[in-house]
Amino acid sequence: MHSAATSAPRPRRFTAAGPLTGRIRVPGDKSISHRSIMLGALAVGRTRVTGLLEGEDVMSTAAAMRAMGASIERLPDGASGPEWVIDGVGVGSLLQPKQALDMGNSGTSTRLLMGLVASHAITATFIGDASLSKRPMGRVIEPLSQMGADFTAAPSGNGGGRLPLTLRGIAPAVPISYRLPVASAQVKSAVLLAGLNTPGITTVIEPVPTRDHSERMLKGFGAQLSVDVAPDGTRTIQLVGEAELRPQTIEVPGDPSSAAFFVVAALLVPGSDLVIENVGLNPTRAALFGVLRDMGGQIEELDRRNVGGEPVADLRVRHSALTGIAVDPAVVPSMVDEFPVLFVAAALASGRTLTTGLEELRVKESDRIAVMRAALELAGATVTETADGLIIDGTGAEPLPGTPEGAAVSTHLDHRIAMSMAVAGLASRSGVEVDDTRPIATSFPVFEALLARASRAEADGAA
Numbered sequence: 001m002h003s004a005a006t007s008a009p010r011p012r013r014f015t016a017a018g019p020l021t022g023r024i025r026v027p028g029d030k031s032i033s034h035r036s037i038m039l040g041a042l043a044v045g046r047t048r049v050t051g052l053l054e055g056e057d058v059m060s061t062a063a064a065m066r067a068m069g070a071s072i073e074r075l076p077d078g079a080s081g082p083e084w085v086i087d088g089v090g091v092g093s094l095l096q097p098k099q100a101l102d103m104g105n106s107g108t109s110t111r112l113l114m115g116l117v118a119s120h121a122i123t124a125t126f127i128g129d130a131s132l133s134k135r136p137m138g139r140v141i142e143p144l145s146q147m148g149a150d151f152t153a154a155p156s157g158n159g160g161g162r163l164p165l166t167l168r169g170i171a172p173a174v175p176i177s178y179r180l181p182v183a184s185a186q187v188k189s190a191v192l193l194a195g196l197n198t199p200g201i202t203t204v205i206e207p208v209p210t211r212d213h214s215e216r217m218l219k220g221f222g223a224q225l226s227v228d229v230a231p232d233g234t235r236t237i238q239l240v241g242e243a244e245l246r247p248q249t250i251e252v253p254g255d256p257s258s259a260a261f262f263v264v265a266a267l268l269v270p271g272s273d274l275v276i277e278n279v280g281l282n283p284t285r286a287a288l289f290g291v292l293r294d295m296g297g298q299i300e301e302l303d304r305r306n307v308g309g310e311p312v313a314d315l316r317v318r319h320s321a322l323t324g325i326a327v328d329p330a331v332v333p334s335m336v337d338e339f340p341v342l343f344v345a346a347a348l349a350s351g352r353t354l355t356t357g358l359e360e361l362r363v364k365e366s367d368r369i370a371v372m373r374a375a376l377e378l379a380g381a382t383v384t385e386t387a388d389g390l391i392i393d394g395t396g397a398e399p400l401p402g403t404p405e406g407a408a409v410s411t412h413l414d415h416r417i418a419m420s421m422a423v424a425g426l427a428s429r430s431g432v433e434v435d436d437t438r439p440i441a442t443s444f445p446v447f448e449a450l451l452a453r454a455s456r457a458e459a460d461g462a463a
């Protein structure tokens, strides 16, 4: 169960430590890990996964797929770490779960699994923690209702529905052609996953590209899926339903969204020279690194290669003087989870950073625009909140003052706020007090241990 739901808050003060040096490896990609379990659970036969992220969000997905009939097991550590084996039930054969599916803190688990359940003749109730229970579900209820699924959801402020929610699926469901009203890989994926067990062709039209792991992995598992890109960039994704998925052997690359915290930390802390190995660089995910380079960050790609059908490289990151920029809103979907830590980089840059087009950040685990404004202000940064972003006037490499004695930044059950403000603490005079570090375990359970290791590597002479 989600640790933040069962234990007391765990506050911590993050303070300036030594430079970040040596070599580290961040855990597997969260998006790919969720999808490995879901698609493995729908294939006929045994899927094997190495590099799976063992964070609470992914474990929520695993528990739900077990409750619907799949067998999912972690084998003892082999040469390339633990291996997960998944014995799938086959598309169309998910079982009725006996209890409510507890999604913890995970929006991805909730929305993608709603897609799977929608086209099976089963009923499932979805529950989650206080953060997830505030997030909008109308965006998936709408297309999945068009496919024939039936929803009873708690009302939301904007009328769109939220958890707790009961979904009665239907088989056969109706194939639809759906144009995404919001740039969301979760909505796209929910419709495509529902399409797997739907006769005919399910179409998703995506005016703005979002992360494409579902498309890549569905093809990898043998589904018939095509992607057509129009001259204006609009993508039309078509999936042939009643698919038969073939089990796969998957190596999950490192999560660029987790690497992001170490990249920014190494850029900000004087003397740092850090290599982060095996970072996924799928172009629909990796825009942060380009933005940081545009700000003057020294980020080098070493040994670019392919892992599990995704581009990967080792990133060498050196302490750099950063300059504020206006971030092109067109890149937002390709770094949507990285803005909190980009704001921290901007707070230490020289000059002004302007971000726009970030409305979606307000409906993540917390309202990441308002929460980061409050957190950075408490740490002494100069920040202005707008309707769709933040304007940040950086210190020009002067450390932030840090949070005052007796005051802590509020993380609102949001892992990315906690880790971003930990990085701010490394670049502060008196440290940054974070009110609760428990949510970090949802996506990056070894974050604090890796941070301690990277900061100590030089002192210990370790590499």
Ligand SMILES: O=C(O)C1=C[C@@H](OP(=O)(O)O)[C@@H](O)[C@H](O)C1
Pocket (backbone or CB within 6 Å): 030, 031, 032, 107, 108, 183, 184, 185, 186, 187, 189, 211, 336, 337, 360
């Ligand atoms: O599909 C996915 O795996 C994800 C999509 C994104 O959400 P949205 O689709 O809501 O933007 C992202 O924020 C989340 O961390 C993971």
Ligand SMILES: C=C(OP(=O)(O)O)C(=O)O
Pocket (backbone or CB within 6 Å): 057, 105, 106, 107, 108, 109, 337, 364, 365, 416, 443
């Ligand atoms: C938004 C995130 O995740 P989810 O939507 O899966 O809760 C995230 O990890 O930053």
